[in-house]
Each structure stands twice: as C-alpha cells, then as structure tokens.
Amino acid sequence: MDIKALVKKLTSKASNTTxxxxxxxxxxxxxxxxSLSIEEDKAEFPVEGDWLSTLEQAISSxxxxxxxxxxxxxxxxxxxxQIDKPNVPREEWSSALPFLLKDLITEKVTDIVADAALVxxxxxxxxxxxxxxxxxxxxxxxxxxxxxxxxxxxxDDVWGHSAGELSNFLLLQRSKDSNFRVSxxxxxxxxxxxxxxxxxxxxxxVASSALQLDGVALELQRSIDYLSSxxxxxxxxxxxxxxxxxxHDELAQSLDERxxxxxxxxxxxxxxxxQVLAQHVAEIESDDINLFPAHxxxxxxRFTLVNVVAVWALVAVMLLGGFGYFTMQNxxxxxxxxxxxxxQAKLNSQLRKLQGRLxxxxxxxxxxxxxxxxxxxxxAQQGALKAVGEFDExxxxxxxxxxxxxxxxxxxDISLNYILIDEHNLDLKGLARDxxxxxxxxxxxxxxLSLIGRAFEKLNIARNENNIITFELKTKxxxx
Numbered sequence: 001m002d003i004k005a006l007v008k009k010l011t012s013k014a015s016n017t018t019x020x021x022x023x024x025x026x027x028x029x030x031x032x033x034x035s036l037s038i039e040e041d042k043a044e045f046p047v048e049g050d051w052l053s054t055l056e057q058a059i060s061s062x063x064x065x066x067x068x069x070x071x072x073x074x075x076x077x078x079x080x081x082q083i084d085k086p087n088v089p090r091e092e093w094s095s096a097l098p099f100l101l102k103d104l105i106t107e108k109v110t111d112i113v114a115d116a117a118l119v120x121x122x123x124x125x126x127x128x129x130x131x132x133x134x135x136x137x138x139x140x141x142x143x144x145x146x147x148x149x150x151x152x153x154x155x156d157d158v159w160g161h162s163a164g165e166l167s168n169f170l171l172l173q174r175s176k177d178s179n180f181r182v183s184x185x186x187x188x189x190x191x192x193x194x195x196x197x198x199x200x201x202x203x204x205x206v207a208s209s210a211l212q213l214d215g216v217a218l219e220l221q222r223s224i225d226y227l228s229s230x231x232x233x234x235x236x237x238x239x240x241x242x243x244x245x246x247x248h249d250e251l252a253q254s255l256d257e258r259x260x261x262x263x264x265x266x267x268x269x270x271x272x273x274x275q276v277l278a279q280h281v282a283e284i285e286s287d288d289i290n291l292f293p294a295h296x297x298x299x300x301x302r303f304t305l306v307n308v309v310a311v312w313a314l315v316a317v318m319l320l321g322g323f324g325y326f327t328m329q330n331x332x333x334x335x336x337x338x339x340x341x342x343x344q345a346k347l348n349s350q351l352r353k354l355q356g357r358l359x360x361x362x363x364x365x366x367x368x369x370x371x372x373x374x375x376x377x378x379x380a381q382q383g384a385l386k387a388v389g390e391f392d393e394x395x396x397x398x399x400x401x402x403x404x405x406x407x408x409x410x411x412x413d414i415s416l417n418y419i420l421i422d423e424h425n426l427d428l429k430g431l432a433r434d435x436x437x438x439x440x441x442x443x444x445x446x447x448x449l450s451l452i453g454r455a456f457e458k459l460n461i462a463r464n465e466n467n468i469i470t471f472e473l474k475t476k477x478x479x480x
Contacts, residue, residue, distance in 0.1 A: 017068045021281040025274040026177040029058045032278040056141040068150040078130040094293040115289045120186035130291045152292035160188040161283040174243040175273045204247040217258035242266035401450035413437040428473040
C-alpha cells in the first residue's frame, strides 16, 4: 500500500459521516436525518428557557456517535439585507460582506458572520447576518456532545423547497411565538421577505376577526402588487399558507376570497412549521446559505501523536512483513540454486566423459587422407565405367539398329556408298535416280524406331562425271 495514501486515509475525515439536521424554532427544536432513524417522540424538544441548552439536550439524545450536525436557524436569529452584488469572486463573499454591510448594521464588522445569495431577476444579492458569538457558542455545544459541526443554514432556504414541484410561489408563514411573515420564492430562492407587525394571532377560529383578516389581506395584496412590478417576467399566482396555531383550511379559504391569487395550505400532512421544515430540510442544496464559514471551522490536527505513532507502527509492521517475506524468498532461491549447481556438476562430469570417448573414436589424419584418395579413385573408376557403357550403348545403337533400319528402307532409286555413325551424328552419301527420291526416302525414316528423330542440317545434291545424281546428308554438328 502507498504510504501517502495510508496517511491520507488515516488523517482525512470519513466521507460517509451520518448527517443530522437540527431545526431551531422559537418554541421547539426538531431533529431530522435522511439516514439515521429517529423515533417520532424523540424528534421534537420543546424549548424551556435557553434554546441553546435545549439544542444541546436534543443532540445528546442521539445514540450514534461522530455525527455531522447541520443547524437550521429560525428567522428571529439572523437578519437579512438586500444589497448590490459584490464585485468580488463568489468564494470571497463571506469575507467581504461584513465590510459591505457595515453601514447597515450596529455590530462591529469583526463580530458578525455573513453570507449571501443572488436575488432571482435582478443584480442584487440577499445577505444574511448572524452574530459570531452565536456561531462559536453553537460550535462549542455541538463538539462537546461528541459530534462535528456541519453547516449553519437558514429556514428561508428550506421554505423555498417546501412546496413540492412548485418553484415560484408566495408564502404566508408564522411559527409559534413569532410574527407573521410574507415571502416570495423564485426558482426555490427567496426573492422577497417582509414581517407583518401588528397582526395578532389567531386569525381563525372563535377568536377570529373579519376586520383583522381584511387588514392582513390588504397588506398581502400590496406585497403582491409590489412584486408584480419588481419581478417582471415571473408569475407568482399562488399563495401558500403555513401558520402555527391557525386552522389552515379556513385561513386559506378566507384569504382566497380577498386576494387576486390562488391561496392554499402548504402541507397536507403537517400542521406545525417546525415539522414542515424537518420534512424538507434534506432538500437543501450545496450552494444555499451557510453561515458557518471555513475560517471559523476548527482546524483539524492531522499529524497528532496518535496518528504519527499509528503510521509508524503500520510502516514498521509493513517493513517487518516485507523483510520476512524476502528472507523466505531468498532462502527458497538459495535451495533452488544448490540443486541447479549440483545438476550442473553432474552434467559437466558427463560432458568430460563423453569428450574422452569422442577423442577415442575420432579418426586420424592419415586415415582421412586415405579415405579421400579412395573416394577419388572410386569416382574415377565410376566415370570410366560410365564412358564405357555409353560407348557400348552408342556402338550397339549405331551399328545394329541404324544399319538394320537402313536395310529395311532399301529402294531401287537410292544407293548409299558412305555411312558415318557416332553417338550424335549420322552422315550419309549416295546416288539417286532422280532428286525427288531423296526427300521421299528421308520421310520414310519416321517409320523406323532407330531413325525417328534424326534431323539433317545439310543436304547437297549434285551430278558426277557420269551425269548421275549424287547426294550428301549431314546431321547437325556432323563432320565429313
């Protein structure tokens, strides 16, 4: 195994850490996890006094260890401001925003933590601010419980994903012990938010007031008209209702009669805002607001004494294992080498014996010379025998076969007075009654086996002193 990979494996965080979401509401703390099973009666913790203590109690109730805790803050715990988009890279916003917001806040720049998201439809950003002391206190309580702090989220981002497939909508929302708020979401992002002060809950039930409902509807319609003029090209025709301590169906029906948009309840299963947030918090995206920046995260001491000792122990074990393995390999190879050397000695001994026997059977130079002389003598005798055989055969062919064939072809108009026969030639001289008899006689050679194939290169015809026709036939290469 690669040492660097081993060190990285030992010192890096586990990628499959179980994530738990903690939803903070003014009246209760809610737990939710996509992978950890949390019993229903242990998922809600009413706030009694300090909510941080309740949050610590809720985290401590988790049986699993080393969890990653993501906290969702209620809107009462942070402030939001809409400003121009910072002219710095996105990864530097968390460092630059406190200075860009210094004229809008009363706290010191060094005492706040900020993050922002682009407002859909324009060039502004929605900035969110929380006190640094709150972040550090929250971090201390999470780590003291044996867990790690993941992200610090805001509930506005969770509300943006709470309407199911609906990405553009308006929301009238109120948590218990909090104020009514109206928000607008475009592409699941918060583009507008307003707190409706002076509205006293409940709006429905026996204590409801038609006059108060009219006032709420008027404020809502003003917000709808304002958004229609600001968010051009975006349709916001649906208003969702999620208000604690209210009868949602009755409230939705009352507002639907008074507003120009369609009004319906947000959730059919949950009546409480905290429960709705707990159901949809896992849909938070990686680019949503995170008020726990990297510079506040505790620096992990990677090369601790325990890690170094563990690495060196593993290296020592690997070295010892490697040494033992190669020692065994060396011992095995030495045994094989001894066997091979022993076989080599035996083969060398056999080679020497065979070389000695070979020397005994090797012929002397005198014998080799004598054999060569005998071979030459045999070759000479074979050549002589061949020549004699050829001579005898040619003589037999020339005197017996040819003469017999010429006798068979005897004619009254042809008379031979000279015959020359050797192995390759047949020359003839004679007399003829007339010139035409000569070629007729030669054509008859085809009927005799000994004369077939005899070709004459030269034919001379003349008359002697007695005016008798003479002829001379010479084969190719023949001599007179």
